[in-house]
Amino acid sequence: MTRFFAALAGLCLAGAASAASPLADEPLDPGKAFRPHARLVAGEPSATGSERHGIDVEYRIEPGYYLYRGRLRFEVSPPTLLIGPPELPPGTEIEDEFVGKSAIFRDRVTIHLPFVVSVAKPGRYRVKITAQGCAEGRICYAAFPQELEVNIPPGYRVTDGASPPVHRGLPR
Amino acid sequence: MKGWLPLAGIGLLAALAGTSLFLAGRHAAPPVIESGPVDATPAAIQAAAFADADGTPRTLAQFSGKVVVVNFWATWCTPCREEMPGFVKLQSRWQARGVQFVGLAQDDAAKVAAFGRELGINYPLWLGGAEVMTLSRRLGNRLGVLPHTVLLDPQGRVVESRIGIYQEEALEARLAAITGR
Structure with missing residues (x-):
């Protein structure tokens, strides 16, 4: 019984100290609140039966934080690897009396960056992301940059023929 | 038996104090976020x-x-x-x-x-x-x-x-x- 009350008192005092501490609830650095990972998608089946080729960017978002769907921007460097418009899930719609409707992502989301050429030159590429998000009811992060690396191995080739190859140079 | 009574009292008081502080904290102003140094004249x-x-x-x-x-x-x-x-x-x-x-x-x-x-x-x-x-x-x-x-x-x-x-x-x-x- 004594131990029970002592433990209870300890827990309550710890809780009180945590509630009273001014820095107990420091917002996370955006790199920790919004953690992106990039993965090469090579010939995986899509919902329509065709093959998917591109880069999947998966975001893991901490509880209490969200990303704005409409404010994500992607760029691949060097730009010799061409990507099409990002394929974003619809997200959760929120309504704001001033901004109107917008969509946000919480928890986890995967964004697909499709290759628009049928052959991707092997090499290391950097995916440059610009994102905006908020810690619910406290602060919002002004546009912040993030960078990921993707490696396209030698021999990688898109084979589904869904995207016609882009011919460069003078016509034969 | 008598030995644990004062401790129980302390425990209960701490519990009450902790709960009230916790509740007060939830309804008070959000915690202050420490600002960084100022680098502008x-x-x-x-x-x-x-x-x-x-x-x-x-x-x-x-x-x-x-x-x-x-x-x-x-x-x-x-x-x-x-x-x-x-x-x-x-x-x-x-x-x-x-x-x-x-x-x-x-x-x-x-x-x-x-x-x-x-x-x-x-x-x-x-x-x-x-x-x-x-x-x-x-x-x-x-x-x-x-x-x-x-x-x-x-x-x-x-x-x-x-x-x-x-x-x-x-x-x-x-x-x-x-x-x-």
């Missing part, structure tokens, strides 16, 4: 260039001699908009006592203008490019987040840099302390 702050809704160039130098409340915000930032009605009230109450609010945003001019009208903002909302957040960071916004509010004394020196929502009551108390009124 009054001259640099007053030289930073912005534009008003009409595109006219503006600088904070025009408010020299006043206590200036510089609020970094954005139309898409919900917490920013939560605190702004309080700023409107404070601007009305403190204008005659030499206090001037200014909103600085890196945002769409049309959206800012519409927002100002809809919310009845009674202080200037100025716009800028990336230099808005650069100045915010130099004024102690070590996290690069919004809202961020900076209080300048009549000489343009930084008196306070507050990251996160600045509640009306707390800000009013600060203004009273700075102006001595």
Whole structure:
């Protein structure tokens, strides 16, 4: 019984100290609140039966934080690897009396960056992301940059023929 | 048996104290987010260039001699908009006592203008490019987040840099302390 009350008192005092501490609830650095990972998608089946080729960017978002769907921007460097418009899930719609409707992502989301050429030159590429998000009811992060690396191995080739190859140079 | 009674009493008292503090904490002002160092002189702050809704160039130098409340915000930032009605009230109450609010945003001019009208903002909302957040960071916004509010004394020196929502009551108390009124 004594131990029970002592433990209870300890827990309550710890809780009180945590509630009273001014820095107990420091917002996370955006790199920790919004953690992106990039993965090469090579010939995986899509919902329509065709093959998917591109880069999947998966975001893991901490509880209490969200990303704005409409404010994500992607760029691949060097730009010799061409990507099409990002394929974003619809997200959760929120309504704001001033901004109107917008969509946000919480928890986890995967964004697909499709290759628009049928052959991707092997090499290391950097995916440059610009994102905006908020810690619910406290602060919002002004546009912040993030960078990921993707490696396209030698021999990688898109084979589904869904995207016609882009011919460069003078016509034969 | 008797030995545990005082301890039980202490435990219960601690539990009550902890619970009441925890509940008070939940309903009190949000915890203060520590700001970073200020890396801008009054001259640099007053030289930073912005534009008003009409595109006219503006600088904070025009408010020299006043206590200036510089609020970094954005139309898409919900917490920013939560605190702004309080700023409107404070601007009305403190204008005659030499206090001037200014909103600085890196945002769409049309959206800012519409927002100002809809919310009845009674202080200037100025716009800028990336230099808005650069100045915010130099004024102690070590996290690069919004809202961020900076209080300048009549000489343009930084008196306070507050990251996160600045509640009306707390800000009013600060203004009273700075102006001595």
